Amino acid sequence: xxxxxxxxxxxGLMISVSLGVIGWHPAPVSAAPIIxxxxxxVQVVQEIESLDAMRSGLASSLEGSTEVPTMQTMKEVxxxxxMRAMELSQEHGWQVKQVAKKYRNPDHAPGNPHDQMALAxxxxxxxxxxxxxxxxxxxxxxxxxxxxxxxxASCLACHGLKDRRPQFVKDGYPQDLAxxxxxxxxxxxxxxxxxxxxxxTIQNAVN
Numbered sequence: 001x002x003x004x005x006x007x008x009x010x011x012g013l014m015i016s017v018s019l020g021v022i023g024w025h026p027a028p029v030s031a032a033p034i035i036x037x038x039x040x041x042v043q044v045v046q047e048i049e050s051l052d053a054m055r056s057g058l059a060s061s062l063e064g065s066t067e068v069p070t071m072q073t074m075k076e077v078x079x080x081x082x083m084r085a086m087e088l089s090q091e092h093g094w095q096v097k098q099v100a101k102k103y104r105n106p107d108h109a110p111g112n113p114h115d116q117m118a119l120a121x122x123x124x125x126x127x128x129x130x131x132x133x134x135x136x137x138x139x140x141x142x143x144x145x146x147x148x149x150x151x152x153a154s155c156l157a158c159h160g161l162k163d164r165r166p167q168f169v170k171d172g173y174p175q176d177l178a179x180x181x182x183x184x185x186x187x188x189x190x191x192x193x194x195x196x197x198x199x200x201t202i203q204n205a206v207n
Contacts (some may be wrong), residue, residue: 059154100188104178118146142195150183
């Protein structure tokens, strides 16, 4: 809990600075500039930390198990994380995705240059946990938050050596790239997009 508090606090204090350094682009002169709502940005961090804690907690159920993971295991351990990401998107009007360069589910492949650059940034700096940036998705400008997903020991049951992957993975994911990981490796990231129109709605509601 202390770690979460420190992360939220530090990221909250750095929001204005990081948006300027990473790429804050003001709106055209004809339109009122959209200033990200600090409270919403802090909420993004809190929700993603909770999501990652869920992922870690579910994966820990595999530790010490002698049973070979099956499709049912994936439904119980992995699917709830994806479902929660979808719920966050629906609840807040954000776009929340899991993205990885070495993906298993093709839906998690980097979908744009922003994702590719963010993954490269995490790859180059193993100490980097999360950062903010500006982006345009489907012609909508907005703010993006990226958060590292690290490989834990429990992940290796399905993401370890290629030859030791569970049979359901070999059969169901012929284009699988998510293997040969070690503990501490970059597994991927959470990518959250907050459209400016959502922030504009919030600003109007509080003004």
